Amino acid sequence: MRPSKLASLPTIKRLPSYLHVIENAEREGAEFISGTVIADELELEPIQVRKDLAITGIVGKPRIGFPVQELIDAIYSFLHWDQDHKAVIIGAGSLATALMGYPEFTRRGLSIVAAFDADEKKVGREIYQKPVYAMESLGDRIEALGARIAILTVPSAVAQAAAEQVIAAGVTSIWNFTNVKLKVPSGIIVQKEDLSSGYAVLSVKIRKLHGE
Amino acid sequence: MRPSKLASLPTIKRLPSYLHVIENAEREGAEFISGTVIADELELEPIQVRKDLAITGIVGKPRIGFPVQELIDAIYSFLHWDQDHKAVIIGAGSLATALMGYPEFTRRGLSIVAAFDADEKKVGREIYQKPVYAMESLGDRIEALGARIAILTVPSAVAQAAAEQVIAAGVTSIWNFTNVKLKVPSGIIVQKEDLSSGYAVLSVKIRKLHGE
DNA sequence: TAGATTGTTAATCGATTAACAATC
DNA sequence: TAGATTGTTAATCGATTAACAATC
Numbered sequence: 001m002r003p004s005k006l007a008s009l010p011t012i013k014r015l016p017s018y019l020h021v022i023e024n025a026e027r028e029g030a031e032f033i034s035g036t037v038i039a040d041e042l043e044l045e046p047i048q049v050r051k052d053l054a055i056t057g058i059v060g061k062p063r064i065g066f067p068v069q070e071l072i073d074a075i076y077s078f079l080h081w082d083q084d085h086k087a088v089i090i091g092a093g094s095l096a097t098a099l100m101g102y103p104e105f106t107r108r109g110l111s112i113v114a115a116f117d118a119d120e121k122k123v124g125r126e127i128y129q130k131p132v133y134a135m136e137s138l139g140d141r142i143e144a145l146g147a148r149i150a151i152l153t154v155p156s157a158v159a160q161a162a163a164e165q166v167i168a169a170g171v172t173s174i175w176n177f178t179n180v181k182l183k184v185p186s187g188i189i190v191q192k193e194d195l196s197s198g199y200a201v202l203s204v205k206i207r208k209l210h211g212e
Numbered sequence: 213m214r215p216s217k218l219a220s221l222p223t224i225k226r227l228p229s230y231l232h233v234i235e236n237a238e239r240e241g242a243e244f245i246s247g248t249v250i251a252d253e254l255e256l257e258p259i260q261v262r263k264d265l266a267i268t269g270i271v272g273k274p275r276i277g278f279p280v281q282e283l284i285d286a287i288y289s290f291l292h293w294d295q296d297h298k299a300v301i302i303g304a305g306s307l308a309t310a311l312m313g314y315p316e317f318t319r320r321g322l323s324i325v326a327a328f329d330a331d332e333k334k335v336g337r338e339i340y341q342k343p344v345y346a347m348e349s350l351g352d353r354i355e356a357l358g359a360r361i362a363i364l365t366v367p368s369a370v371a372q373a374a375a376e377q378v379i380a381a382g383v384t385s386i387w388n389f390t391n392v393k394l395k396v397p398s399g400i401i402v403q404k405e406d407l408s409s410g411y412a413v414l415s416v417k418i419r420k421l422h423g424e
Numbered sequence: 425t426a427g428a429t430t431g432t433t434a435a436t437c438g439a440t441t442a443a444c445a446a447t448c
Numbered sequence: 449t450a451g452a453t454t455g456t457t458a459a460t461c462g463a464t465t466a467a468c469a470a471t472c
Binding site: 007009012013014015016017020041042043079080081085093094095097098099101102104105108109110149172173175179181187189191193194195196197198199200201202203204205206207209 | 219221224225226227228229232253254255290291292293297305306307309310311313314316317320321322361384385387391393399401403405406407408409410411412413414415416417418419421
């Protein structure tokens with residue numbers, strides 16, 4: 001396996017979009033795909049695609065491109081998406097429902113095995129065949145389920161408390177959809193998803209479009 | 213108003229998190245906040261915060277920091293969040309519900325005034341007091357509502373078609389939550405939100421944590 | 425063969441970080 | 449006053465892009 005330090009954060013963020021294009025090509029029966037074609041599709045520079053794909057270690061054939069199947073496997077392997085990652089989701093609201101119903105995550109190794117909610121009206125229900133448990137049962141359940149990832153979709157006000165609970169229960173990675181900057185012990189991974197950032201970028205683009 | 217070319221994309225993406233911290237300080241009655249404090253809170257470098265805040269044009273006082281109220285106003289103004297942006301959401305699923313129920317967007321100038329869905333069982337319902345209309349009525353409705361932004365939360369398979377419909381109806385900006393790279397005429401803004409990117413970053417961090 | 429595409433090395437570009445005088 | 453923080457200019461760092469020989 002290739003050393004991972006060669007992959008920059010921007011490269012890692014682009015990999016899923018490459019994978020998407022390559023998997024489409026596979027579905028259409030292509031055996032090879034060139035960096036040029038991928039770049040065209042995503043409106044990127046061919047050189048950037050080539051550079052990015054180099055981190056997979058897959059070598060392409062000049063004039064022909066990269067072997068589709070090998071490339072897909074290599075990206076999965078690079079991202080460890082060929083392995084099963086068990087996760088729980090904290091806060092069983094509409095965002096949780098959206099994430100649990102996103103088939104791409106399942107295909108890419110993320111199994112959300114249960115949800116937790118403080119609202120007892122939600123407890124006992126199922127979301128996409130997965131149980132909703134009470135927050136109080138979180139400690140025991142997470143250990144029993146063996147989940148190492150927690151996805152936080154709780155209201156901001158309880159985000160820090162929820163993070164502390166899941167960490168106490170043995171979770172080592174948190175995918176944080178709240179707008180709270182979590183304080184966690186060292187060794188705990190936090191990946192923050194920030195919708196406001198996207199909205200800010202959109203806003204500035206709109207401002208520029210409308211002159212000034 | 214300051215020239216906007218001074219703001220880089222990374223800077224724009226960080227502005228909302230600064231705003232979040234500064235608004236918290238305001239709520240606690242602070243009149244000034246220093247770049248150092250903001251940096252501490254967000255685990256960033258003070259110099260980076262100062263540089264970023266410089267784009268607002270607000271000058272701070274050495275030893276004391278930046279005037280909280282002015283800073284908030286300037287960030288709102290910079291992002292045009294002090295203005296009302298009417299939007300419709302296409303695809304009235306759980307992700308749409310999550311976005312419509314996110315109070316921060318409303319406060320920041322984004323009014324989602326209606327949703328559209330192809331499923332007639334959803335048509336006629338309300339989500340957070342906003343109507344769900346039929347996809348067929350999209351053309352007339354969007355013009356009547358005066359919405360210039362469309363938020364796409366439809367299944368990938370119909371994303372391109374939905375984009376074309378909203379553009380035909382006069383929408384000039386699309387906030388795209390599907391994993392489809394949309395093909396749009398020049399002059400149309402597309403901001404793509406990619407959850408898989410975030411998951412890829414999380415996955416790589418996890419891989420590194422577990423050695424190798 | 426001819427020419428499009430690869431992989432690599434070097435050049436450029438832009439963002440982050442450092443240094444430091446000014447100042448409240 | 450003393451010292452923390454600002455704003456600016458310069459240095460560094462890292463990512464993107466360019467150039468080009470190798471090759472299928």
